Amino acid sequence: MSFTVLTSTLVKVPSDSHFSIYNLPFGIFSIEGEPDEKRRVGVAIGEYVLDLAYLANKGLFDKEFENSGSSPGYVFSQPTLNHFMSLGRPIWKGTRQKLQDFLSNPNRYIVDPTLPQSAGVEATSTLWEREKYLVEQSRAAMHIPANIGDYTDFYASKEHATNVGCMFRGKDNALMPNWVHLPVGYHGRSSSIVVSGTPLHRPSGQRLPNKDQPPVFGPSKRLDFELEMGFFVGPKTNLGEPLTMETVEDHIFGVVLLNDWSARDIQAWEYVPLGPFLGKNFGTTISPWVVTVDALEPFLVPQPKQVPEPLPYLRDTKDSGYDIVLDVELKPNGHDEFSRICRSNLKYMYWTIKQQLVHHTVNGCNIRPGDLCGTGTISGPIEDSYGSLLELSWSGQKDVLVGKDGSITRKFIEDGDEVKLIGYCSNPEGNYIVGFGECVGKILPPKPTPYD
């Protein structure tokens, strides 16, 4: 695939920025100090946020929204991306392309006394006031990007499922028989999904430290992260009308980093036979910037070979994997620096996100704009590519080194620890990055409960 080389002449983008002109992820922001009702849609570029509500009200997206039935000024003034997500791929794509053009050819749009004049038909004399539509990211508060109706979590990494299966059921029964035939998934909790930076308290609950004794109540002792990605879905479907491997492409809006915090001891005791519940639903953290699948297209790679061949409804004949480097860093309580403890990649994932969403709807289950699907933990083939402490410490049997001097180790997360997920793609020439920024969360000590 070849590219037209684009450069933002409006904003200088550092070469190591996750938010190059090839990215342009969407998010919900407000300027620090603004009231909640001022939340609106922004797009990240370099160290800035483009204020789409402002630009839309100046008419920048009038052409792209012409036949949408929605006003761009209204859509981009919403406190969530749900309305925009409902509009569909042509509008998403058109908006991104218009922004690329705006950033690389500002003279077409801007009559600016400080720039050479332009007679561009779309020029508007008020757009030269940069401070109106460009906000430094350091001044922007980022919010949860959508009102998430339903949150579904898959279990789509073969390495992860095999590792966990080995620990719980032994090597010979590691993968359940259904695993290679369908992307196993379950419903998660949407109320407790928080945006990067939101601290969470260590959860309390029932666990069974001794199999011959009754369960006990108290703070989790095996608190973990899970390195996942999440994808937001687009226009709604009707109940009873499945997506196909062809139509699904128009229903995936974009991708975020997702930390599926897990209390392994609570989960282990509760999950039979209906699946994880309180071991997961105390909190899930996502990154604020939603990277569109259009921005990720150059990084498509073949998914792992699927044997046995999936049933026809799940056959994905295109390259649908993504080459996205995924790192996990941990900052131990009382220390100042994050250290990498895992490097994985989305390309390892067995079931593609398209297969996940097609499977989700094959029984007629409907989706709504803003619904979020998690991929499940993304583990790679080698030890330091495992996407959870459960796997890295092999269920607490060995120490995971944090940092270089060997004095700090972890088996599970301790109070005060911070966990950061990072994800990015770069083109082979290495001259631009499409990144996800970061997804960070700190674990606070458990809150006292009336039962302590």
Next chain:
Amino acid sequence: MSFTVLTSTLVKVPSDSHFSIYNLPFGIFSIEGEPDEKRRVGVAIGEYVLDLAYLANKGLFDKEFENSGSSPGYVFSQPTLNHFMSLGRPIWKGTRQKLQDFLSNPNRYIVDPTLPQSAGVEATSTLWEREKYLVEQSRAAMHIPANIGDYTDFYASKEHATNVGCMFRGKDNALMPNWVHLPVGYHGRSSSIVVSGTPLHRPSGQRLPNKDQPPVFGPSKRLDFELEMGFFVGPKTNLGEPLTMETVEDHIFGVVLLNDWSARDIQAWEYVPLGPFLGKNFGTTISPWVVTVDALEPFLVPQPKQVPEPLPYLRDTKDSGYDIVLDVELKPNGHDEFSRICRSNLKYMYWTIKQQLVHHTVNGCNIRPGDLCGTGTISGPIEDSYGSLLELSWSGQKDVLVGKDGSITRKFIEDGDEVKLIGYCSNPEGNYIVGFGECVGKILPPKPTPYD
């Protein structure tokens, strides 16, 4: 417990009506032919719906909402009950009591040339136009009562869990070790929850008819209902702040009938290890009228004795069971009449709804107004009290008689069948009913898929 005998003098309520003056359930209605944006809050009384938006705009609830920070006219003009559910028990209770007073002492509120005049301070001369605030239920379209953020389903009937466990794992391992220590639950799908009367197509999916062969794709052959109740929760809680057995009472708004349609063959193949997914999320049907816990209070009975005693956070020292008769009726395809195939009762349920919600939040999981929790299938101790065809036909091993002549039988649901859940309480004197109306759904043939 003793009652002041109340009679609606404004509306004649048939003695067998589910919607006596002691009930007054809340729902969302519009008059047939009205556009979607006219959906508003109504309360059922006899064969009528009281239009709360109209009454609120006349000032009927001004006192009750005085310190709520919300305008009753606004709250009752909403297309869902979420805002009302957010306001809390004193407002819910006050609104119901005001309606009881309005219905039994209309002269206090109504200056009506056709009634003896009243000098009541709250009288308003415009309220005598009955047709403005009373709508025949036959003319009302009922809608989903809330925008359901999260839907959780429990598994709280010991008889049901034991029956299912016997079939799948044998009598000796029927109940999992965790079952008697906590109300097992999992997250379900909120997008596919529909209101009574909405038909659903038979879902297709993967199943494993032969253990030595690969799975096949096609319409479910073991489609089932599940007799459940659901409860809507009230004011939001914050992430990290559990409810206790005391505070939980102020966070349960009311109760509905719930049919958790289940495709047993899809579920059996997919559910290990993360729980039910496509076997359930193609559709869940609820009744439109939400019966408040205040209306149900006279029907509180002791819950089943819990052995072993639950951990302190789950100890429910009050009578928290409800004596609610629950019937399931089936109308076979091509026939005109419903026949009862099951009679159960909510009082059989082992874990109370308060215990369910307390457990749900004990790890800090937050709730939002409009979240819905299902109880799980409510089976009783004897065979015809089993709340699913899976149990009634003992996994398809025997025929379930539908109707009296013995010529119609079912093992699972056939295309064109309709299933109706009915629920009601009546006081010992039998002079009034607090009922849930009905929760009905028809199964349509599977839609053709691109994979047939």
